[in-house]
Amino acid sequence: MAVSGLIMVGYLILHMYGNLRAFEGPDAFDEYAHHLRTFGEPMLPHEGLLWFVRVVLLAAVLVHAYAAITLWRRNKKAAGYVGGKRYQTKQNRTGIQRSYASFTMRWGGVTIALFIVFHILNLTTNDIHPGGASDSPYLKLHHSFEHFWVLAAYTVAMLAVGFHLWHGFWSAFTTLGQNYSAKRRDSFWNSAAILVSVVITAGFLAPPFAIYFFGLGG
Amino acid sequence: MxxxxxxxxxxxxxxxxxxxxxxxxxxxxxxxxxxxxxxxxxxxxxxxxxxxxxxxxxxxxxxxxxxxxxxxxxxxxxxxxxxxxxxxxxxxxxxxxxxxxxxxxxxxxKDLVVDRSAFDRIIQAGGYISAPTGSAPDAHAVPVPKDDADHAFDAATCIGCGACVAACPNGSAMLFTSAKITHLGLLPQGQPERESRVIGMVEQHDHEGFGGCTNIGECTSACPKGIPLDTIAQLNRDLLGALAHGKA
CATH class of the missing domain: 3.10.20.30 (Beta-grasp domain)
Structure with a gap:
């Protein structure tokens, strides 16, 4: 879970960097997208880097999902449920200190997976093209985010990513043996997780919001 | 009342x-x-x-x-x-x-009584040192850094009550297991068996049907002895080291 998750976090940071190029205008954004495809030529084939990244990411997603489902099933059995509930009491159902983020790891992860399917159909293959299809990455983006429902869907998904990373990023480093603090809130990796989740959520939401509310780039 | x-x-x-x-x-x-x-x-x-x-x-x-x-x-x-x-x-x-x-x-x-012998079997799988002890050595014969001694003592206060498992939404006994790993792993006497201990105890933990840790932290909050959460990171560190050395 930890290693595959961190691979995806690394990708998200690069992806976010690319998205933020939208603020430099249509030409810079489309050029960046084009360069991703010609990166490393002639040493790499056309779209070589892109396909390498796609294969690594797909592997990471599959490993992450497989590990999550295995853990989910194992833990459900281990928790000792009695008639669908673990404890019969109605008090303290949310535990002593656990965070909203930790409750939403599993279904939040499923939400994010479904979103990624929508996202690829929307902005990669452009099969879903509210506002009209286009070959220009910038126009794909622009046409989509002029619609409120698209903006809303991406906002929900990015908040889910933020919560997922808030728990997940800290958790990954603990799994890798890197937490040296007795309490979670004192941990360096907890602060790092908050930073990463806030930066990634805000960084991904900035271009869509700028397009919808301020008509970025006309 | x-x-x-x-x-x-x-x-x-x-x-x-x-x-x-x-x-x-x-x-x-x-x-x-x-x-x-x-x-x-x-x-x-x-x-x-x-x-x-x-x-x-x-x-x-x-x-x-x-x-x-x-x-x-x-x-x-x-x-x-x-x-x-x-x-x-x-x-x-x-x-x-x-x-x-x-x-x-x-x-x-029966009623509120549960069978916790799974904990005993986890301890039997490596939660001890097999050095013959004899009479107590001089206190300064083997120097132990103060931080390590304090940390080992904090972990050693585990009384094996099982509250960590009851509190863990995953039914994991990782805090219990890691308390013993940390306690013995930080002291000189624990070094010869450090790697086989972590492998053996984690294997037994999984074999008993305890869940996997997802770092929620309910265990340490419920623990009557306040075993800190970083013992779990210590266990993971030791486990990764032992696996890297091919001890599995």
Whole structure:
């Protein structure tokens, strides 16, 4: 879970960097997208880097999902449920200190997976093209985010990513043996997780919001 | 004070079990939680009912024998064992839910008593040092850095009550296992078996049917001894090291 998750976090940071190029205008954004495809030529084939990244990411997603489902099933059995509930009491159902983020790891992860399917159909293959299809990455983006429902869907998904990373990023480093603090809130990796989740959520939401509310780039 | 307790009653391992409501009157706020259960059991005995079975021994908070889930929290609202929890922690007229530890690896034996022998088997899988000890060596014969000694001692205070498992939403015993790994792994005497210990104990932990840790942190909050969460990171560190050295 930890290693595959961190691979995806690394990708998200690069992806976010690319998205933020939208603020430099249509030409810079489309050029960046084009360069991703010609990166490393002639040493790499056309779209070589892109396909390498796609294969690594797909592997990471599959490993992450497989590990999550295995853990989910194992833990459900281990928790000792009695008639669908673990404890019969109605008090303290949310535990002593656990965070909203930790409750939403599993279904939040499923939400994010479904979103990624929508996202690829929307902005990669452009099969879903509210506002009209286009070959220009910038126009794909622009046409989509002029619609409120698209903006809303991406906002929900990015908040889910933020919560997922808030728990997940800290958790990954603990799994890798890197937490040296007795309490979670004192941990360096907890602060790092908050930073990463806030930066990634805000960084991904900035271009869509700028397009919808301020008509970025006309 | 007068209170109402709803207790999990289960005749034996095969019985389905259910919550049963009892009223307990004239409870002193200075009573421990277990003394309140003693009073209730006297009532039940006098009225010809079967008293509630619960585990207890030292009643000083040091043996790890007692432990029930009170209002959904292992050992109840205070950071201590059930025997050291006092009735003054509850309001007069409170309705208190009392349930056994829940975990696949801790089957209910009767009422509030669960079988925790899985913990013994985890300890048997490496939670010890096999050096012959003899008489105590001079205190300064083997220097131990102060930080390591403090940290090892914090981890060594684990009494094996099982609250971490009862509190963990995954039914994982990672805090219990990591407390022993940290305790022995930080001291010179623990070094020769450090890698085989972590491999053996984690294997046994999984074999017993405990869940996998997802770093939620409920264990350390429920722990009456406050075993810190970084012991789990220490276990992971030792485990990764041992696996890298091909000790599996």
């Amino acid at each position: 007068n209170i109402t307790v709803r207790v999990w009653r289960q005749k034996n391992a095969d019985d389905k079990g259910r919550m049963v409501t009892y009223g307990v009157e004239n409870v002193s706020e200075h009573m421990s939680f277990l003394e309140m259960l003693d009073v209730l059991n006297e009532q039940l005995t006098l009225s010809g009912d079967d008293p509630i079975a619960f585990d207890h021994d030292c009643r000083e908070g040091i043996c790890g024998m007692c432990g029930v889930v009170i209002n959904g929290i292992a050992h109840g609202p205070e950071v201590t064992t059930t025997c050291q929890l006092h009735m003054r922690s509850f309001e007069d007229g409170a309705v208190i839910d009392v349930e056994p530890w829940r975990a696949g690896a801790f089957p209910v034996v």
